[in-house]
Amino acid sequence: SAVISQKPSRDICQRGTSLTIQCQVDSQVTMMFWYRQQPGQSLTLIATANQGSEATYESGFVIDKFPISRPNLTFSTLTVSNMSPEDSSIYLCSATRGGAYTFGSGTRLTVV
């Protein structure tokens, strides 16, 4: 399975600012995914990122708020824009290879 490095691992941000989360995969993968997880809850898919095309967003998530880049087959970023306290959560990237989904270690975001 793929190995994913995600950073930052945590951050405390002021409301109204933006944070960019980076994920690096140890091998080329076609699709990468971004999830949000509130403490004690399930993972909610934000968007799917394919290299060379615009990301596909789930209902309730928009590109202006969560712009995603996928410049190559091993890297993706998620930006949380114009943050509010409601954006406080854990954000995880994921990739699949050979059927199994592997996750980055997550970014714990607190907006104050």
Next chain:
Amino acid sequence: QQPVQSPQAVILREGEDAVINCSSSKALYSVHWYRQKHGEAPVFLMILLKGGEQKGHEKISASFNEKKQQSSLYLTASQLSYSGTYFCGTEENNDMRFGAGTRLTVKP
């Protein structure tokens, strides 16, 4: 659409068995199972493909009944290390959607 998991939580003594269920209102071609320990990322346990094949991982096994659109995860002779939250996942248009999770606690 999110699969439905049950129960929400289970508390076991070491050595006891547990079953976690996952069902979907849509036709399933595969079901994934993941375990997440507190403060960590989910870890892949197994994938079950259409065909009803049963898979195993340590003393954890699972079944998949695509006709009933259900999967079950069986944890036998549970160990302390089995504690965590278990998620089933179903793929839809190449996107993985997870159930709400089952919190498993194994006590000595």
